[in-house]
Amino acid sequence: MVQNFCGMHLGVNLRKAMIVGLGEEERSNIIDEFVREFCKLLGHVGCPEYGKGARQFPDYLKAKEVEALEKDDHERADAYCKAQKIKLARQVGSRYFVSAFNAVRILYLAPIAVEFLKEQALLKEPNKLERETLEHLEDSERLLHVKVDGLFYYHIYADLVNLVKSNLLDKSVLDMNNHYLELLTALTEL
Numbered sequence: 540m541v542q543n544f545c546g547m548h549l550g551v552n553l554r555k556a557m558i559v560g561l562g563e564e565e566r567s568n569i570i571d572e573f574v575r576e577f578c579k580l581l582g583h584v585g586c587p588e589y590g591k592g593a594r595q596f597p598d599y600l601k602a603k604e605v606e607a608l609e610k611d612d613h614e615r616a617d618a619y620c621k622a623q624k625i626k627l628a629r630q631v632g633s634r635y636f637v638s639a640f641n642a643v644r645i646l647y648l649a650p651i652a653v654e655f656l657k658e659q660a661l662l663k664e665p666n667k668l669e670r671e672t673l674e675h676l677e678d679s680e681r682l683l684h685v686k687v688d689g690l691f692y693y694h695i696y697a698d699l700v701n702l703v704k705s706n707l708l709d710k711s712v713l714d715m716n717n718h719y720l721e722l723l724t725a726l727t728e729l
Contacts, residue, residue, distance in 0.1 A: 554639065557691050561684050570688050573675045574638040577645050580672050581652055582627040597623060599655050622651050639692030642685045649676050 600623045607616035656673040
């Protein structure tokens with residue numbers, strides 16, 4: 540438990556540093572906000588009261604896959620098939636790792652989600668969440684920040700989590716604290 544606590548704090552602090560580097564800290568972290576809204580609208584455990592996306596998106600993906608196969612567009616059909624298999628994690632509790640985990644998946648789903656939301660807007664007046672999600676999906680700067688978060692997750696956070704869960708890490712909090720104090724002492728002597 541304590542091992543996980545320390546590893547998770549390292550990951551959380553690395554993510555905070557990345558967010559500060561992107562200049563998002565003062566804007567209440569638009570990455571988490573966007574990912575949460577996307578999941579609320581289109582995630583497999585989405586909230587139907589916010590829009591019909593959570594219930595209609597899987598049906599849309601299946602219908603588009605069939606339509607692409609009928610047109611002999613196997614590449615497009617494969618994209619819809621893969622999109623159906625992507626599951627977003629629930630956005631509950633500490634979102635530092637969940638948002639980054641979902642960011643990787645949202646990047647793959649983004650073009651199909653834009654297509655879906657635009658088609659839905661033609662059929663009915665979109666609600667506020669649907670309009671904002673579409674705007675955010677079309678905002679290249681916001682998607683760039685989500686991409687950075689996703690890449691951090693894929694290349695840093697996920698490895699940290701695996702290392703923390705591994706039996707190969709034979710360090711305690713006391714060992715880590717002693718090492719930290721040794722580093723501080725060495726730095727002050729310089």
